[in-house]
Amino acid sequence: MKPASFSYHKPGSVSAALALLAQFGEEGKIIAGGQSLVPSMNFRLARPETLIDINHIAEIQGVSDQGDHLEIGAVTRHATFHHPVSPCPLGRMLTKVVANIAHYPIRQRGTFGGSLSHADPASEWCLVAVTMGAEMEIHGPAGARRVPAAQFFRGTFTTAVGRDELLARIRLPKLPEGWGTGFYEFSRRKGDFALAMALAALKVEGGTIRAARLGLGAVGAHPQRLEALEAELTGQPATPQTFAAIGARAQTMVTPSGDIHGSAEYRRELAATVIARALTRAAEDAA
Amino acid sequence: MTENAPNLIGQSVARIEDPELLTGKGTFAADFNRAGQIHMRVLRSPVAFGRLGGIDTAEARALPGVIAVWTAEDIADLPQIDFRMTKVQGLGPYRQWCLARDYVRYVGDPIAVVFAETAFLAEDACDLIFPEIGELDPQLDPLDDPSPYMPETMPGVLSEPAVLRKGSGDVEAVFAHAAEVVELELSVGRHSGIPLETRGALGVYDRDSDTITMYGAAKVPHYNRGAIADMLRLPVERVHLSEGHVGGGFGPRGELYPEDVLVCYACRRLGRPVKWIEDRREHFLSTNHSRDQHYRLKAAIDERGVIQALDAEFFTDQGAYVRTHGATVSDLAAALLPGPYLIPAYRVAGHIRLTNKTPCGTYRAPGRYESSFARERLIDAIAARKGLDPFEIRARNLIPEDRIPFDRGIDALGTHVVYDSGKYHDLLARLRAALDWDALSARVAARRAEGERIGLGIGYFVEKSGLGPDDKVRLHFYPDGLICIVTGVANIGQGVETAMAQICGGTLGLPMAGISILHGQTRLIDEGRGAFATRVTVMTGSAVKLASEALLDQALDLAAGRFGLPREELRYRAGRIWHEGGASVTLCELAAEYGGEDGLVAEGIFRSDHMTYPYGIHFAQVKLDPGTGGVQIERYMVAFDVGRAINPMLVEGQITGAVAQGIGGALYEEFVYDAAGQPLVTSFADYLMPTAMEIPPIETLIREDAPSPLNPLGVKGAGEGGITAAGAAIASAVEDAIGRPGVVDRLPLTPERVAGWLRG
């Protein structure tokens, strides 16, 4: 569990990082928090010849409030969200979610952009991105482009970011005041990657759901937004029966794959549970 | 003759080991370094079973910084690794070589070994070794018929090295007239003790004295010293083992493995210090696994639910080779399966089966964690059939006090199984009272009525401890009042230094501050049995008591001579000997006058042919989440009679740590293989040890109601009872919450399995 040898570069700007990516081509690899990349290098599953360390690039650090959305620099640490970065429902929701990502020390190093680029099917930030309709700002040799979350995730561990590109910023649209949010995940132990997780946001008036956002993660190749179910929720009473029924519907819409911690069939059942519970929490939050 | 200050024995004094550890001054295997050292790396088989052909090492040897690359041919003079303790015959052919010959038998089997200037280079070089392996179909299920072990080179040798048979009473006759028969089939998953410190060793060769010293030893330094010397064909004085701090033992750590031998062999042959530190992936592939047993139980019961006969068969999947533990796990499982119950007729056949997985050895409560799970499942099944509560069914089957000492009529580890002391019913009643069982049951019923899935369960166990045959310590008393106890015991983190200092201080009426314990150094004492089988406090502790008494004896003789007074008229208290007439002398003064450079020296040797048998009960209260199958342990208690608690805080620590591991095996930890024999669990991402978040506060009911008559302290070991019935109690509680008797038949209780049982 010692990595193969590599060379190391520490660019100070996005353009310098892009130049290094261009220079080293297939051999170059970005390292952010290193919490996923370093373990796989130690197992020699990844053998990059050149590491391009983006931790020192000031322009892609931190969170800024842009009025209708939050702009998150790619190397913003998970721990930044331990306290709400904004008093709006989105800011509070990110704080609920972050507590489920790994463990405290890992959250001090791991980055928002690293999670999205790594695209683990059980990544909480990836679930947030698809459910909230995030937009990714990708920089490459041809300049910057923006890719909506729906087109960003291509499969397990694969995204729209090309080998010669870098994810610079993520824009998360805010939720209007009055929306409630709920997150629920099930993992074998506290801090483990989820076996299933769901994120819900509801606007509830007089006990009736007026608008909904719903996403499901860790069940399938990448997190997905369940727009059909969002539509079904709208107009329904915010009751346990509704949420259970939506959970049951979700079971029929997902195609999980199994691993040693849970078979496909079991994850399908978990999907129903986490969806119903996330919706319940969102309704409580909205009340 | 002697009257002492308040006795240290029995007090919860703080561990004397802690200051060094807590201030970062510990010296673990990886902390040993020598100028000029080189690093060893083992290339391991990527396949589960295959015929080993040529191994191309040319590229690896050509890599700059690589000093040597060896395969089995290069170390042809090294024999197989022998057994440390087993009386079972016929296991010899199944011993592991230091590097695989002819066949590889598990993913992780050492194929070649590289020595290089850095650990990084050594790992790079391993990537450049190309073995030819003709893959074969692995045997993965121990219940399948035994298959050829190494088909071409050892024709006729099958993968069942031994079947252990034990029994007493006429089982057939009882079954012929049985009122009812209860049958169960159960299994316990493959998991193991996982020390946070991986294995490691530094081998240093001194050319002038032709002596090898291995740093990083653990558990059984003296035995391993002898075994390594034998394998290297050196006189035993030319090999020394030295123990530093040890980051957890639990059974696997400290046994003799191929790497230990290779480090010692290589430092002499290459003439440079050789360091090897196991990485975590290697650890999961190569350090002993454990558990993995399958039981078939058949009990004849009477109308009251009392077991009249037990006919048992089990299969232990011991992996690829028979390692140092030989048949220990199966032997103990067979011997202690009947546990605390009378069971007048008993018969067992324990099949040791080899498969193409990592070899297995002992893990805390070997054979008892498994057999307690199986037996207590059986007891629960009988209770369900008879409509009895968990306390009543056990009360009806327990061995009554007037039958103790109880001779089971069978043996374990070559000793006769005689439960030396015990008040089994009494402890059951105490647990019931401590839990306020009726009120607790009522509360649970009320919560169930509200729809919660709550369950209660208990598991009764009998442990064994204090394995002989003997233990020796040497005690030095110096003129400045310092005491040094030299012992061949090992410290695997269990608090041995504290306990030994307490026994010495308590016996001599002296404070602990001046007492130090030197252990795990073969240079300092010529024999020692080490730390395993919960033997240290019983065996070494008794030897320390005897040595302390011998010192006093010697001092009284010296004082009598000095005063010219009869010895019987002398009195001793807290380091001073005096006579009513006014004569007085301290131990320090005697040491200055009569002791040489080594001070006053006394030896204590304690011998024992019988083990002592502590016993206890685990209780678990669980809550199930029907939406996920998740199990939450709401409450956990262990009632445990240890005969005498030298240090109740240490006992509590042992229980708490052991329960945590027991919960791991019951709910989280499992080595899983795919159909090709590839291990799917090779990191902590998949091997789920419970963390502080998963472990509830552990309540303990430590009792000293049945001291052991077999040693001067009355003590029984407390190292393992905290884990023994954990799987049993949790399974019982989970089944109670599910509400369908008989469904919970295997560990671990993963959420998916629990969800399946809940669904029905």
Ligand SMILES: Cc1cc2nc3c(=O)[nH]c(=O)nc-3n(C[C@H](O)[C@H](O)[C@H](O)COP(=O)(O)OP(=O)(O)OC[C@H]3O[C@@H](n4cnc5c(N)ncnc54)[C@H](O)[C@@H]3O)c2cc1C
């Ligand atoms: C024990 C443990 C538990 C964990 N549990 C969880 C969990 O429950 N949930 C969870 O979501 N994560 C979990 N993680 C992963 C953790 O959150 C990682 O931090 C995260 O997945 C990757 O972020 P990073 O900054 O560490 O990226 P790195 O490890 O540095 O990089 C990961 C990959 O992304 C690429 N990359 C990184 N940044 C960029 C960028 N800006 N542009 C383009 N490519 C980039 C790298 O080249 C690499 O391929 C866990 C990790 C550990 C060690």
